[in-house]
Structures are given as C-alpha cells and as structure tokens.
Amino acid sequence: MIKDITAKEPRFSLEFCCRTLGINRSGYYHWLGSGLPLVKQKQAEDSLIRDEAEKIIAAFPGYGYRRVTAEFKRRGFTVDGDCVNRKRVNRVLRDNHLLCKLKRAWIATTDSNHCLPVYPNLIKQLNLIPTAINQLWVADITYIKLYTQFVYLATILDAFSRKVIGWCLSEAIDHYLTAAALKMAIKNRRIVNAQGKLIHHSDKGVQYCDEDYTGLLGFHGIKVSMSRTGSPWENGIAESFFKTLKREEVYLNEYENIEEARVNISRFIEKVYNGKRLHSSLGYLPPIEFENQTLTITQIGADSV
Numbered sequence: 001m002i003k004d005i006t007a008k009e010p011r012f013s014l015e016f017c018c019r020t021l022g023i024n025r026s027g028y029y030h031w032l033g034s035g036l037p038l039v040k041q042k043q044a045e046d047s048l049i050r051d052e053a054e055k056i057i058a059a060f061p062g063y064g065y066r067r068v069t070a071e072f073k074r075r076g077f078t079v080d081g082d083c084v085n086r087k088r089v090n091r092v093l094r095d096n097h098l099l100c101k102l103k104r105a106w107i108a109t110t111d112s113n114h115c116l117p118v119y120p121n122l123i124k125q126l127n128l129i130p131t132a133i134n135q136l137w138v139a140d141i142t143y144i145k146l147y148t149q150f151v152y153l154a155t156i157l158d159a160f161s162r163k164v165i166g167w168c169l170s171e172a173i174d175h176y177l178t179a180a181a182l183k184m185a186i187k188n189r190r191i192v193n194a195q196g197k198l199i200h201h202s203d204k205g206v207q208y209c210d211e212d213y214t215g216l217l218g219f220h221g222i223k224v225s226m227s228r229t230g231s232p233w234e235n236g237i238a239e240s241f242f243k244t245l246k247r248e249e250v251y252l253n254e255y256e257n258i259e260e261a262r263v264n265i266s267r268f269i270e271k272v273y274n275g276k277r278l279h280s281s282l283g284y285l286p287p288i289e290f291e292n293q294t295l296t297i298t299q300i301g302a303d304s305v
C-alpha cells in the first residue's frame with residue numbers, strides 16, 4: 001500500500017505515510033525484504049525480545065521491565081536495528097508471565113528493649129545525602145531460612161554506591177555477628193581514622209548499641225547514627241538490599257546448612273549484586289562499576305586542577 005501511494009503521489013513521503021498509518025518505518029523495510037505481514041513480523045520480534053529477556057531473568061530473577069530494558073541497551077540488543085523501549089518490554093514480559101512477583105515475610109531481628117546508650121539520627125539532623133563513598137554506611141540484620149533452622153545475616157552497605165562492603169552469616173544474633181560485618185567493612189575500605197567524616201547508621205538494636213561495637217566505631221573515628229524505634233524505612237537502603245537478596249537468591253534455594261547458605265550468599269553479594277546487578281538509583285550500573293566510574297571522574301577532575 002505505502003509503496004503504491006509513494007509511487008503515485010511523490011509528495012507523500014515514506015515517513016509521512018508510515019506515521020499516518022501507524023507503521024514503524026524500519027518495520028516497513030523489514031516487511032519489504034521478508035514479505036511477512038506486519039502482525040506476523042511483530043510476533044516474530046516479540047519472540048526475539050522474550051527469548052533475550054528470559055536469558056537476563058534467568059541470571060537476575062528479580063529484574064522488572066526497567067532493568068531488562070537497561071540490560072538490553074548494555075548488551076546492544078536491538079530489534080530490526082532499533083533499541084526496544086520500556087513499554088514494549090513491559091508488554092512482552094507481562095504477556096509471557098515474566099514479571100516477578102514479590103514474596104513478603106517478616107521476622108523481627110531488632111531488640112530495642114535494653115538500657116544501653118543510644119545515639120541520635122544524624123542523617124535526619126544533617127539532612128545527609130552522600131556524594132561520595134565512605135561518607136555514610138548503613139547496617140542492618142535479617143534472617144535466612146535454612147532447611148531446619150534460621151540463621152542471621154548482618155550487612156554493611158555504602159549508601160552512596162549501594163555496594164555491600166561487609167557482611168557476616170551466623171547462627172546467633174548478637175554483637176559478634178555485627179562486629180564481624182563491621183570489621184570486614186573497615187578492612188575492605190582500609191579505614192584507619194575516618195576523623196568523623198564517616199557516619200555509621202543502624203537501628204537501635206542491642207547488637208549495635210553494644211559498647212564493644214560502638215567502641216570499635218569510635219576507635220576508627222566513625223560517627224554513630226541510629227534510627228527511631230519501629231522505623232525500618234529510615235534504613236531503606238539496607239532493607240532494599242535484603243529484599244533483593246531474598247527474592248533473587250534465598251527464595252530460589254533451599255539451603256541444607258549454614259555453609260551452603262554462606263557459599264551461595266557470598267557468590268550473590270560479590271559476583272551478582274556488587275558486580276553485575278543493575279541499580280536504578282545508580283543510573284543502571286552495578287555498584288563496583290559505579291564506584292570505578294566515580295573514582296575515575298574524581299581523578300580526572302583532580303588532574304585538571
């Protein structure tokens with residue numbers, strides 16, 4: 001039809017005809033070459049999108065259509081030479097039942113009923129939004145279900161890059177658990193004396209108020225900040241990580257023992273979450289890549305001064 005119109009009426013451009021008829025121009029060229037009807041062509045393209053999306057979701061089970069679209073762009077995946085937009089990805093995922101469903105559960109891991117000293121919420125007081133690494137660390141604890149018992153995971157994330165910099169998995173929920181995660185973070189970040197420029201934020205649980213724990217923070221020049229009782233949303237970065245961990249790793253497995261859980265969680269944190277998983281808050285980059293990119297930009301700026 002379009003070919004006939006443009007031949008008989010040269011004043012009607014191909015672009016005008018495609019737009020008027022609601023047809024993609026690249027799709028029209030594809031149809032000319034393949035002879036497929038437009039509906040069949042779209043179905044074939046959707047199948048390509050579905051197949052590629054399934055590969056991504058197999059590696060990252062919690063990805064929604066936004067992250068799948070971002071991963072398409074990173075991989076250079078196109079359909080008929082064009083990038084696939086979010087709306088189309090969302091439709092294909094929905095039609096093929098590939099949109100993830102959240103599994104929610106809640107077990108209390110915070111015991112704020114104690115007589116230990118507590119600290120003010122510095123994030124709220126300072127209205128702090130980190131602009132570099134090692135300005136704000138967030139710490140929290142969650143449970144992990146094994147085949148016959150529960151174990152507990154303590155983590156510390158850098159709030160700027162969302163990178164997990166310290167963690168520990170244990171059968172006991174005590175200050176040894178949180179201290180091990182803190183020591184890993186201090187070692188990984190090579191903190192000797194932060195001189196009060198780094199803030200550690202957590203809830204008011206007994207594990208974080210323990211004198212040994214706060215003493216370790218003070219020894220390394222790290223300020224202590226704590227959220228209000230019963231306000232888990234004030235530590236949303238850590239909560240978001242736990243949600244991702246459980247949806248994309250824990251709920252997909254049945255760990256027989258703590259060692260099996262430790263191996264799998266270590267792999268997920270280091271290789272998947274920190275190294276590969278795209279974060280919308282980081283411009284759809286993984287934390288390690290985001291940190292490296294930020295440090296490169298900072299170095300370029302310093303060299304140009």
